[in-house]
Amino acid sequence: MKIYDTQRAPNPRRVRLxxxxxxxxxxxxxxxxxLExxxxxxxxxxxxGLANVPMLEMDDxxxxxxSLAICRYLES
Ligand SMILES: N[C@@H](CCC(=O)N[C@@H](CS)C(=O)NCC(=O)O)C(=O)O
Incomplete structure (x- = not known):
């Protein structure tokens, strides 16, 4: 799995924390x-589908x- 992340934004930070x-x-x-x-x-x-981070990409x-759905998935 991969998390597409950026350091200076609140929703990716939520997943990171x-x-x-x-x-x-x-x-x-x-x-x-x-920025780029x-x-x-x-x-x-x-x-x-959206120009947003974070994104979780599963192996499939x-x-x-x-972000909340990503956290729930990771927890499960
Ligand atoms: N509903 C999404 C919102 C994600 C979101 O708004 N991400 C912001 C960063 S916190 C973003 O990617 N913004 C893109 C932009 O500003 O161009 C979530 O909860 O993860």
Whole structure:
């Protein structure tokens, strides 16, 4: 699994803090630069559907872009 993450935004931070609190370390972190518009590139939009971070990409290619849903999935 991968988390598409950016450092200076509240919703990705929520997921990052949740992962720290739960001790979840086996998820690859993929940095996304909002300043450079990486979340608006066609390859990102094709996965996410929305120009938003965070995004969780599962091994089967399924993607989730809601931070609370990502936290609930990781917990389960
Ligand atoms: N409902 C989403 C909202 C995600 C969201 O708004 N992310 C912001 C960063 S906190 C974003 O990606 N903004 C893109 C932009 O400003 O272009 C969630 O809860 O994760």
């Amino acid at each position: 949740f992962m720290i609190e739960k001790g979840i370390e086996d998820v690859e972190i993929v940095p996304v630069s909002l 518009g990486a979340h608006k590139q066609p390859d990102y939009l094709a996965k996410a 290619g399924t993607c989730i872009t809601e």
